[in-house]
Amino acid sequence: MTDIEDDGTDALAALLGEPAERVLRVLGGGWERAEVATRYPPGAEWFAAGVPAQVLVGVAGRTLAVARPVPRRDPSGGLRTDAADVAELAVEDMQLAPDVVTAAVDLSVRRRRASFRWCLLCRQLTAPESAHDRRSCRACAVRFRGAGR
Ligand SMILES: [Zn+2]
Structure with a gap:
């Protein structure tokens, strides 16, 4: 249990099979489920953090993808979000190499904020x-x- 009300982060933690505390420490918080048009990694369930979105995390089996969100307006005025600069990590890295995962999140956040x-x-x-x-x-x-x- 965590004191922070953060349903998306709890859902991400459940998908990763990790405690929410580790998700907050390694990936940060504020996660919400996201529709992402990018089909890689195949079958990934995506989450975005930040308003506007600053970083994406995709979970596909034991693959943990960290990416920079690239929302685009389609001709009808709707928004579609692609994942750019996808870093392919493993869910196990949450425990085995948390600094690598955090660095990938920070890099995506910095690149997105620079835009x-x-x-x-x-x-x-x-x-x-x-x-x-x-x-x-x-x-x-x-x-x-x-x-x-
Ligand atoms: Zn204005």
């Missing part, structure tokens, strides 16, 4: 998929400049 920009109008941190251009987010583009109308 974020500050909107010059609302001053909020904006992921690429939520940006109108390099200066503003989509919401501000619609509100202040009439874009998308």
